[in-house]
Each structure stands twice: as C-alpha cells, then as structure tokens.
Amino acid sequence: MDFAPSARALEYRNRVAEFIAAEIAPVEQVYAKQKQLPPEQWTVPPVVEALKQKARDSGLWNLFLPSPFAEATGQGPGLNNVDYAPCAELMGQYALAPEIFNCNAPDTGNAEVLLHYGSATQKQRWLEPLLQGNIRSAFCMTEPDVASSDATNMTATAVLDGDDVVINGQKWFSTGIGHPNCAFVIVMALTDPEADRHRRHSMVLVPMHTPGMDVKRMLSVFGMHDAPYGHGEVHFQNVRVPAANIIAGPGRGFEIAQGRLGPGRIHHCMRLIGLAERALSLALERSTTRTAFGKPLANLGGNRERIAEARIAINQARLHVLHTAWLLDNHGASGALSELSQIKASVPRMAQNVVDMAIQLHGAGGLTDDLPLAEAYTAARSLRLADGPDEVHLGVVSRIELAKHRHSQEPQHHDAT
C-alpha cells in the first residue's frame, strides 16, 4: 500500500495547479459575468478560447481520457483514474476550469460513449471535434414525467421508420445544451417496448437544430442557470435522423448508459473534493481576517471545530474517491460497483456541508455571487440528484452489502447440512 502519488500524477497535478493559478483564477470574474445574462445572450468569452488553446499547447488537454483511448485518438497523456484524480480535483475549484482543459461533463461522458460504441463515421464527424474542443454536446436522458433514476423508465420514443429513426418525447436537465457551441445531443429513448427490459432503449445522436427539436427553456437551479452551459428542457416532435445515428444499434441504450455513468460519477466526485477544498480555504481566509466581538472569527464559538470537521470530512472523502479510482483502474467498473455508489451518495453531501459552513462564516456575503460559494453550494446540492439521487445509491450499497453477507454465511449453512 502506497499513498504517494506517482511521479506522473504529481507532474500533471503541479502543471494543472500552475496553469489554474496563473491563467484561470485571474479571469474567474470575467466568466462569472455570463451568469448575469439571459440564456439567449450566452456567449463564449474570447478569453475562454484563448485559454483552451493555451491549455492544449501546454499538453493539459483531454486529461480525462484513459489509456488506450488516449493512444487511439492521439489526445491526452492517458492518465489512469488515480493519476487523473488530483487534476480533476483542482479543476473542481473553478467553475470554468474543466472546459479550459476539455475535461467537462457531459462532453467527457459523451466522448467515452463514442469511443466505446461509436461508428467510424460518428467518431470522425462528432468525436474528433469534441476532443478538439471545437464543439460541445449534451446528454438527453432525464424526463420530467418519470422517475429517471431507473433508466428503464424512459418514455421518449425512438422508432425506426425505414432508414430513419423518429424521436418523440420530452427531456429536461439536459446539461450543456445552452452552450453556444453545443453541436449535438445524445438522446436515450424507447425503441422496442416488447423487448427485454434492458434491451428496449436506444441512444441516438441528434445534431442540434434538427427540425422538431426545441429547447423550450433553461431550467434554474436555486435561481441559477449555470451559464453558459445551462440545463435545458428539450421537446422532440417527430425529430427524424438517419437510423445510423443510433449508437451501436437499436436496443443498446441501457447498456451504454450503465457504462457511461461510472466514470462520470467519479469525475463529479473528484471535482467536488476540489470544490470543498476551495470552500474550506475561503472559510479559513474569512475566519482569520474578519473580526467580531473583538476576536477573529476563528476564535469564536465552535468555528475551529467546524474547520477541523471540514478537514476531516474532506480528507476522508478524498481517500474514498482515490480508492474507488484505484479499484476502477485495477478491477474495472464491476470491481468498483459499491464504491462508485458509496462516493456518489456521500461526497456531494460532504461538499454541501462544507460549503454551507463556509457560507455561514461569510455571513450575508456568502449567499451572493460576490463569492463562488452560493454557486458551489448549488453544484454540490444538484449532484445529490444528478446521476442518481443519494437514496438510489445507498440502495445499491446496501444491496451489495446484504449479498456479500449472505454469501459469507453460505459455507456455514453448507456445513450445517
């Protein structure tokens, strides 16, 4: 057992840290202005494209892409999850950082779908520009009218009609669909209601602005719109695309969704560690510089205990995420099934609590957008629902725990017979 990061992990972590400190931290406020605008005015500030180019030139690009995809595409250094984790953590400290390094959701997940299941045409047409950072994408899964935590519930339809597939239905919380560069979405929809429960759905690649596809509105999350990405409500009315746009062919939607969500979930958790670290850092800054009742806040009431509890919670969560990453790297998704749900059910809550503490230390200012805390809170809170609510993940953990227990008891039962 060795907790020392590899030389490679350390090198990339340090380079990302330097890049963020030198390039991203200073422009945080520029980007924040996007948040003030209504969705129809969202743009990509020039600084963003300049920084993307700089990150790319520095070799800090597509860091999320694991071997052998890195080799296959010639993109990114091919870090494994454990080595990527410290980089992703740092990116989690600034809302705009992931895009600068071309490591932002849902593009990373969509890229992995295309790498795993995409046709040569799809890869050339959509994956390549996505990995170049020339386009963005969205993922249309959640529906307003059904409990989307069970992917087999999806009611939007993708019906084959000759050489085409025709999509109807409503999706929402399609994150990233408001980005000016969003060029395509991947839609999960029902193709064959008679098939086996896990073979009914398909994933269809739909270019933005295909006729019949309508982004009705950007949903707010605690009043924020996560500009310039946004969470769209999208209606599909007889949206027709070639059947070749069905990724990996009809009926494989559930299979793809299962595979897609593992890395996405752990990436979210890695970034949340960074988010919580930044909140703690702001809390420390505030508690040492703000005075009340004649003392720095750090010396008032339970504030020091709260700081210590935050440090403990962050450290435990980070180790948990790193261990899960290591399991993914060494034993695959099936070897990390419980742990992926364990971190997904606990890390967002941890981050939510740490940010809430930091807000409280900041007083009213902590609630405003003068500080990144309210937005960070919203991000952490949302992730208690996105990609499966806490409760569903706790259910997975307990199911595995009960199965392990039954299994451990079996030899004894056997002995008894």
Place this chain on the structure above:
Amino acid sequence: MDFAPSARALEYRNRVAEFIAAEIAPVEQVYAKQKQLPPEQWTVPPVVEALKQKARDSGLWNLFLPSPFAEATGQGPGLNNVDYAPCAELMGQYALAPEIFNCNAPDTGNAEVLLHYGSATQKQRWLEPLLQGNIRSAFCMTEPDVASSDATNMTATAVLDGDDVVINGQKWFSTGIGHPNCAFVIVMALTDPEADRHRRHSMVLVPMHTPGMDVKRMLSVFGMHDAPYGHGEVHFQNVRVPAANIIAGPGRGFEIAQGRLGPGRIHHCMRLIGLAERALSLALERSTTRTAFGKPLANLGGNRERIAEARIAINQARLHVLHTAWLLDNHGASGALSELSQIKASVPRMAQNVVDMAIQLHGAGGLTDDLPLAEAYTAARSLRLADGPDEVHLGVVSRIELAKHRHSQEPQHHDAT
C-alpha cells in the same frame, strides 16, 4: 395550561386561510413571473393591489399590529403575538402573502419603530401611508465591511451639521429597497464615536432618491433576487436630511435596534413554520403520486421516516414559537430574551432541513422554480444569517443559561459560608 387557540385566533386564522386559498394560491404563478425580470423592470402586478384592497376590505389588514397600537392607529384587530402566530404561519406559505395583508418585513418592523419612537410629523408623513399599504420601506443596517451582528460596529456616519444630519457610508442587504413603492429607508449610523458604546448610533429616516443615496445593485441570494423586494447595496455620499429625521433624537440607534428586532425575529419564525408546512405538504403530495421502482416514493427506503421526522420537527418548532410569543405577550421582550434567540437559532435550520428533504423527494424539479421549494430553501437559509447568525443567538442562549446556573448556585454558596 391550555393549548387551544382563542376564539379570536381561530377566527382570524380561518379567515386568512380562506383568503389565501381563494385569492392568493391561484395567483402565485403571476407573482412568480416578477422573479424572472431584472430589477429595473420590477413592477407591482395589478393583481397585487387588487388583492391588498380585498384583504383590507375583509379586515385582514395589519394583523401584526399589537394592542394598543391597533387602537391608536385604527388599524388591524390588535391581535397579540400568540393569536397572530397562526395567521403569520399561513402567510409564510406563499411568498407574496405577507404584503397582501400588509404584514411583510421590513415594513412591519419600521412601522413599530415609528409607533414607538416616531415624532408626530414622522407618523403622519411616513407611518400612515405605510399602514395604508400605499408605500413600502427598507432598513439599512448591515454593512459589507464589518461584522454587523454586533450593532455597535456600524461604521456609516450620521453627522449633525446645523439643522441637518449628513450620512456617509455603505449598507447592503437592505431588503425591500427594490420595491417600486419603496418610499423611505431607516439608516443606522454612527453619530458620536466618543459616546458610550450603546449611545453612539442614530437611526435616520431618509426618503428614497435623496441626493447622494445610490442603490448600486440588487444582491443575489443563491442566484435569486427576491423580486420585487430585493436586497440592495446602498451607498450614501453626503446624504443630507433635516436633523428632525433622526428618530427619537441622536444616539438612540442601538436602543431602537434592540427593540425593533424582537418582533421581527418572531415573525420570521412564525412564517418559517408555514414555509416548512408547505414543503412537507409538497413532499407528501410527491411521495404519494410519484412512482419509482414500482412503488410510490412513500414506500421506498427511509422516506416515511423522513416525513415523520419533518412532522416532529415542525410541531416542536411551532410550539416553541408559540411559547415565545406567549412570553412576549405576557412578560415582554425581557421575559422572552433567551427564547427569542432559541427560536431564531433553530427554526430557520429546521425549515432549511425540511425544505431540503422535500427538494430531494422531488428530484431535479425540486431545484427549479417550477416549484416554490428552491425559493423557500433560500429564504430559510438566509434567515440563518439575517437578524443575527445562528451562532450569535446560540451565544445569547448559553450566556443566559450560564447566568441562570450561577444564580441558582448562589444560595448554596451562601449556605456554605
């Protein structure tokens, strides 16, 4: 001991309930549209003025105003705090309700300041239209640069200059200052830095748009602006008003602030009970109508326990608020000192938790403004800071507790000598 509401309390409670169900609930969405607009476009929707008139005609107007002020002004039935509580609770269920009944903060607090300390001129010029609902007001207390939980910290200045008083400084979280009808503010500012610590500050009544007074921006709270009230950042630069605008004369600011905040705090808590009840009601609705994994949410995992815990927490908090109200009515603010801080430190957290639970049960939709939950969450969260952060109130409670303990030990010490 008798937990039955008085006939009068019951009557007003029922009338308010009927009015809300018949008139306010149906127009909730109309008002909600204000929230989408930028501050400069905030208006008072016609329905609001119509409803105010209707509430007034129904005798459901200025219900907050206690005896003998009700008699003195001819406004409101003169309910005591215990009898007003159930009405205020109901008003807390709808963001627009308090204004309809002319019972919204900070106008109620400002009215009480003028009733207690205002000159005849001030009462005629400002209090009367305020109680008529013809104008609104704001309270400029919190400053961005000092820990405002200690009122003696205020650094804005109100310096006498001949017959005038000249105000300089910066305030923020001046709630209500964005309302189109806001006609005046009350500013807390430093007049005599040499005086005794509690005699240094004055409260000055400043008409809106007095030269030198500049509402720089509306602050967001978790991305929301609380339209059409808003939380303003206000700069005062050589703002000159007659010295007669100093309420009760120079140096009495701290004294007035102390008295002003007691009723304001309990009113907030009363409304938060209603807010939590509405969240629980939405949670119940969702948990019985939404199905996942083949069961209504109410039958999944720990959801029933969460519902029960919410019911317990709300009931305890309500009783706590009512008891505090009764102490206020029967023993005055000094007899309810600890309890006022007890509820202020605990009821917003309770409401925050219940709303968070209701959001979680609603999934992603709970985060949006399709439901009143995100806004309710923001309201509850803000009130853990507004009118004194939790920690300050816990400090008051423990200080009183320790003093009581020392006092209870004294006779024994005495015996021992």
Place this chain on the structure above:
Amino acid sequence: MDFAPSARALEYRNRVAEFIAAEIAPVEQVYAKQKQLPPEQWTVPPVVEALKQKARDSGLWNLFLPSPFAEATGQGPGLNNVDYAPCAELMGQYALAPEIFNCNAPDTGNAEVLLHYGSATQKQRWLEPLLQGNIRSAFCMTEPDVASSDATNMTATAVLDGDDVVINGQKWFSTGIGHPNCAFVIVMALTDPEADRHRRHSMVLVPMHTPGMDVKRMLSVFGMHDAPYGHGEVHFQNVRVPAANIIAGPGRGFEIAQGRLGPGRIHHCMRLIGLAERALSLALERSTTRTAFGKPLANLGGNRERIAEARIAINQARLHVLHTAWLLDNHGASGALSELSQIKASVPRMAQNVVDMAIQLHGAGGLTDDLPLAEAYTAARSLRLADGPDEVHLGVVSRIELAKHRHSQEPQHHDAT
C-alpha cells in the same frame, strides 16, 4: 392559548421539588449502593420505606392517577396529564424518586389496567396494595424470540383448561421483577390462535412464585442491572392460575395493551425531560468549575453552543410532551395518537444526546457511577427500544401524516369530478 401552569400544577410541582431537594437528593448515594450488589442481594433500603411514608403523609402519593380514578380509589389528587407533567419531570431527575411517590413504571401502568379492566376481586387483592405501595409488580410482554414491537406476535400461550388457565413461554425485559416486593406480574399470552388477529391474546395476572414460573436471570443494559428493579428473563412452564385471573376475560390482551401503553409512554417522556435537565445542569456546573488550558470549559471551543443546543432541544421536547398531555386530557388517546408516537420517537433521542454531551464535558468521570450520567444515558438509550422502537413510532407518525394528506386532497379530487 395559555402556557401558564395552573395553580394546582404549580403547587404540586413546588411541593414535589421541595420534597426531592430535602429528602431524595441527599440519599441518592444510599440507593445507588444497591446497584453494586448482585440481584439476589437486592433489598429495599430502610430509607426508602421511610421516604415513601413521608411522601404519602405529605399528600404526594399516586400523583399519576387521573380523575376519576383518584376519586374512586381515594388515592392521589387526581391531576390531569398536563398538571402531572411537571411533577413527573422532577421525578425523572432521580432514579429512586418515582418509587418514593408511588409513581413508577410499570406499577402505574399495571394499576391503570386493573382500574380499567380488573374485577372487584383483582382490585381488592392486587390493586389496593399496589396503590398503597405495599407491593410492586411487573409486566411480562416482550419475548426474546419475536419482534415484540407488534403485540400480535406474542407466542407465549395462555390456554384455558377447565377453571384454570395454563401459561407456557418465555418473556424477557420484564422490568421490576427483581424488586424484593414484586408480588405479581401481568402476562400477555396467546389464547386463541384461530381468533381475529386482535382477539387472540389474553392478559393474565400471575402471582410471583407460582409454580412453574422461573426468573432465570436479570438482564444487563450496558452492564447495569437497574437494581433493585431489574429486567428479568422469565420462563413459564405449565404455570397454572385460575381462569378468573384473565383480566377482562380471554382475548382482550391486545385491546388492554393498546390502552396501557399510551400513558406509560408519555410518563416516560415526562421523566426524560427531567433527566435531560439534570444532565444539562451537571454540564453547566462542570463547565463553570472545571478549568483546562487556562479557561473554564464553558469558554472552550464549541461548548457554549452545545449548551445552547441542549437548552433548545429540551425546551422543544418539553413543550411537545405538554402539548401531547393536553391532547390526551382533552381529546383522549385517539386524539393524541400521532403525538404520542412523535414524542416517543424523539424525546429519548434528545435525552440521549444531552446526556452524551454532559458525559463528554465531564471527561472520564462522566462514564463512571460517581455521577448519575452513565445510568441516565442507559435509561434514555433503553427507551429508544422499550415500549416500541423509534422506527415503529416514526412509522405510526408517517402513516397518520399520509392519511391526513390523502384526506385533505379528497375534496379537491371531488371538486375535479
């Protein structure tokens, strides 16, 4: 609504307080010595009988007995639940106090069973000496082998055989059965497995030492035996008593159990408020008299916040219990169904937390029997299981909540048709 205690409540509360301060507090340590002895050596210290006589002579006897039973038996002042609550709270501060006032469980519950359902013979033979304090009793309900939170699960049998009833089975946690004066037990057992689910069981009065009845051992609770009461494991092997010992006749066990547990639960909660108050009082004493790192503990870290949180939690719980008592007094058990479960699910946890806090403030000494805290902790913790575990009571609360919600929705559904 009136939170002032009645003159009668105040009078009895004060008299009980004086009696405890003058008579019981000083002998706490005498009684505590019983705790060191093995069960077979448990005795009633002479001081206890003397104090019982004194309490009786002072008219502080059977205070729990409500009207009209007080009148019928000529015992006790006939306080209602609201007026009894402050007395019971005070008794909860000292482990031996309830017995001194003849107000201890399970005798109070057994007395009520006999008052409600007992025959004239049973009343004369068993109830009278119980109310005189000449004998004690136990209640044999919980069984080790079934989930006893559902009373219909009981598997011990009480089979009619001619004029007799014959009992077989095993019970445990029969509290009070170790008391030297314990003269009878009431056993819940299965009489007719074919009857309707709620008509299968009977309650049988069995004199101690009836042949076939064997107290196998006293169970420890966190290593304590609650001397001289004890929690017995009792085996019944062909225990034969006259059929007339079946209380109210065969098949009424469930009905009696339901009625029996309501007052018992609220009495437990009343006493737990006192237990928590005593723990807080000890915490205050410790935090003002113990110094560490150069300061009294009260001025270190989060200790003041913990004191304030304890005060808030106790006050809320007390109001909750009083409100439930008032509902019981004014609307009967059926009008307090949810509230009885609400307090039973929350008050023991509150007390457990407050006592745990007080232990932590006391350091290692808090864990020993030099202080009443460890025993108090054990009492509170046990009551999260006794008379129904937290989870069962939360289930009751949510079931009622969901039913109320459905009911509240019905008129609207009706309107819609």
Place this chain on the structure above:
Amino acid sequence: MDFAPSARALEYRNRVAEFIAAEIAPVEQVYAKQKQLPPEQWTVPPVVEALKQKARDSGLWNLFLPSPFAEATGQGPGLNNVDYAPCAELMGQYALAPEIFNCNAPDTGNAEVLLHYGSATQKQRWLEPLLQGNIRSAFCMTEPDVASSDATNMTATAVLDGDDVVINGQKWFSTGIGHPNCAFVIVMALTDPEADRHRRHSMVLVPMHTPGMDVKRMLSVFGMHDAPYGHGEVHFQNVRVPAANIIAGPGRGFEIAQGRLGPGRIHHCMRLIGLAERALSLALERSTTRTAFGKPLANLGGNRERIAEARIAINQARLHVLHTAWLLDNHGASGALSELSQIKASVPRMAQNVVDMAIQLHGAGGLTDDLPLAEAYTAARSLRLADGPDEVHLGVVSRIELAKHRHSQEPQHHDAT
C-alpha cells in the same frame, strides 16, 4: 498510489484471521464470564494462556512491534504501521484478541516507552517479560482532579530524595491495573515545578504492590469493568522507589508522553475499525434473519440506508487510518500530526454510531451482554475521551489548518510589499 496490501500484510492478515476464527471466536463466551465477577475474583482463564502460547508458536506475537525494535528484541515480524493495520483491525473484533497476540494497550505503549527510553536494566527486568507476555502493566497518567488532556497539568509528585524518588498523588483510569498479571505501572508525576513547563514531569516505573501504592477501586464505564483489565483508581502515598526507576531521567515525562501516545492512538483507531465491522456484520445478520410486520428487518423503513451509511463510514474511516499509518511510516509522527488527531477525533464517533445502529436493529437484546454490542459501544464511547477528548483533537486539527493557511498566504503578502 497503490491500495493493494503488500504480500506480507496480506499474509499476516490472513493468518490472524484464521487464528481468530479457529481459536478466539469459539471461546469468546468463556472470557466473557470474567465480566460477571467482582474485580477481586478476576483471573486469567487457562484458555487464554494456552491461546497466547499458540499465537506465539504461530509467529503471531508482538505484531505491533515495528522495525528496528523487532530486530533488536527478536520479537515479532517487524511490520510497519500500514501492514499491521489489517491485523489490528481483526483483533479489534474480539475483546480478548489483542492480549492473545500480545498486542494490547497499554502494554504495547509501555513497551515502546521502554524500548525508546528504558535503561538496560529496565529493559531486562520489565520489557523482556512484557514482550514475552509473562507480565502485564498499566499507565498512571489521568488524574481525577485536573483536566488531564493537558499533560502539563499533572499534580501527582515524584520528588527526588537521595537515591530514591518518592511519589504522592492520585491517578485514575489506570487501565489494566486490575489484571492478575499486572506487574508494574508507569506513573507520570511532577518533579520540578520551577522548570520549564515541558520539563517539569517525570515518568517513573513502579512495581505493583510497592508500599504506599493502593488500588482503591475499579471504575465502571457504563456499569462495566472491562474485566480482567479494569480501570483503576490508584493512590500513591509516599511510594518510594530507586531514582533509577525514573525513565530517561527526571523532567522527561512530557517528552515521553508525547511520543508514547501517537502509536497508541492509531492502534486504538485500527481496532475500532474492526469493532465497527463486527457491529455491521451483526446488524446484517440480524436484519436478514429477524422478521417484523411480515418482512425481514432489512426491508423495513430506513434500515437499508442505515446499513449503507455504516458501510460508507467504515470504509472512509479505514482509508483515513491507513493513510495516517502510511504517513507515520514514511514521514514520522511529525508528518502525521494532524492526521493522528483527525482519526482520533472521528473514528471513535464513527464506531459509536455504527454500534448504536446495530444495537437498535437488535432491539432490547442488543443492550444486554448476550451480544458484544453493549461492550463495544462502551469501548468506542470511552475512546472519545481516552488519550484526549474529541474536542482537544479537533483543536489540534484546526490549529494546524490555520497555520497552513497563514503559511500559504505569506508569499502573496510578500508579493504585495
């Protein structure tokens, strides 16, 4: 970064697991009988000595002893902390296991003190039989009358008198002093009140039964005595031993105490992970085999969520402890200062909560000594106080956190000048 245990760790872990399953689990009840006896009757059951011999013969002896002490003494395989952790975790599952492997507190800590600081004579006379398991020992540090969390507070005195040192004072919670084989204690006492604050105290080795040394009583912890080890209250009255018994010479007590507690704390935490695992295992067993309301407990209410939360909490705590062990191994105590306090402040609470959950699932039986849960609870609860209360460790963590923050800000301040 590599989370795989070393081959050596795996081998020892498996051998310890097999030994425990084959030899210790079956005799748990034999040992438990000691707990029923009063201290004066405590013995070492013959099975214990037989098992110790067996463990020794199997090479599973003194596993705690790190290199190079293992080599120096020829005892134990010289595992580092990371490799020892899984073994210690397994030992934590059974109260008697640590002694069987000669790995129990406080002997391990005392052995390390003698290894680091002992004279040749002390090593031969006391360390050797200790490592052989022929004698046991105790550590007399905590005093009833002062806040012992600050070691400089100790008021017992160890005064030089010619060639002797004379000890006076009172100690308590001297764990292990009740063991029939306890042969010596190490006493922390004040030698030179005029010296620098950290040079005032000495550690003196005192053989049991030295005249003037009196074990007044065994303290109970929640009614339990932790037989046959016990927590003694010890009075020293003019206890005279040769000055050569002062370990490392006068005035080095504080220095030794600091070094002694690091490994002791992490060993406690390692064992608590095992304790929590065993509680979870019992909870799983109960929730799958006990039926209520027609379902296994696992399918009722929030029970599955509680199981999942326990799994998450244990896994996070284990990783935290392992990381701390790795820091100790690779960066020494000074490199693990914050982490040692982090785990000491959080792991006992985690264990307390998991055990409490397991008790609740077991109902009343969980409170008794029929199951190891009540004892486990007591162990976890005690460790929130032993070796420094939670609050002191949180204080250490926050102090380091604040110092790191100030340090991280310094370059920026520097830049600004």
